[in-house]
Amino acid sequence: MSKWFDESLERIKKATGTRTQVQLAEILNIRQSSISDAKRRSSIPAEWYIKLYRTHGLNPEWLSDGIEPVYLKPGKGKIAADTILSETTAQYGQVQSRGRIVPVSSMAGEDVSSQTWMPQQVSELNIPETFYRSSLVVLRVEGSSMEPAIRRDAFAGIDDTQKRLMAGDIYAIYVPHQGVVIRRVFFDPENSRFILRPEDSQHPEQYIAVEDQDKFVVGRVVWVMQEL
Structure with a gap:
């Protein structure tokens, strides 16, 4: 369960361009302590998936289990799945996508x-x-x-x-x-x-x-x- 949580959280971070709990809490509009609680339980709240779908068009199944497509709302998604996973933006050479x-x-x-x-x-x-x-x-x-x-x-x-x-x-x-x-x-x-x-x-x-x-x-x- 811990490995699944870590992988899912990593996908969320890459897709939102966040590196710290402070940044992630800001994106999700939650308290930083909520992220610590989720880590302790090794469980990602369903509300996070809903928020990320609404704000970034992200596919909850991809966030949870890595099942593509990355985006369910193509108009909101500007980073391809392979680009996110490789941590680079292909359009701009060596610019790191973690931002x-x-x-x-x-x-x-x-x-x-x-x-x-x-x-x-x-x-x-x-x-x-x-x-x-x-x-x-x-x-x-x-x-x-x-x-x-x-x-x-x-x-x-x-x-x-x-x-x-x-x-x-x-x-x-x-x-x-x-x-x-x-x-x-x-x-x-x-x-x-x-x-x-x-x-x-x-x-x-x-x-x-x-x-x-x-x-x-x-x-x-x-x-x-x-x-x-």
Whole structure:
């Protein structure tokens, strides 16, 4: 029974990108002591399977006994069974899958006509633990304006506490009726504005007034995950 419990718990950890009891308790929305109790009894509560099905689309039979498929809700599952078991993400080479699963938002957000951008989850992504921060927003890049530096369909990690624009850095900036754009920023002192410059010269430059930084800047791009 102890071996079955250990194997089942290991599958749960790999599929949720958790390594510690604290992280697992956070994912399951339970007390850490509940995990210790489960270990002592060598029994995983049925409620855990239900929660993981609802939040991650995971198959209770796979979690319990390793019977595939891994996911019963394909739209929520972004890590293949063989990828989870080998502890690597095939899409991104040697990145370890033992990390953290985070929501991924579209660049349009909830309402592209709004004056304020709000994230709208479209998928999930397993990222290395070192990539995670509490202020993280992850976007799926939908355009080619920043190619070749940032390709279409890349994942961009945004720190939404870093809204003060610094010349030369890359930021995610909300443009009403268009959605979020990712641009390298330069300062234009003559007009008291920032230039939002794409890497691809076929796309036009855009501008943001100095006083509008806090209103439209989503945050600074701190990492990018994309296929080579």
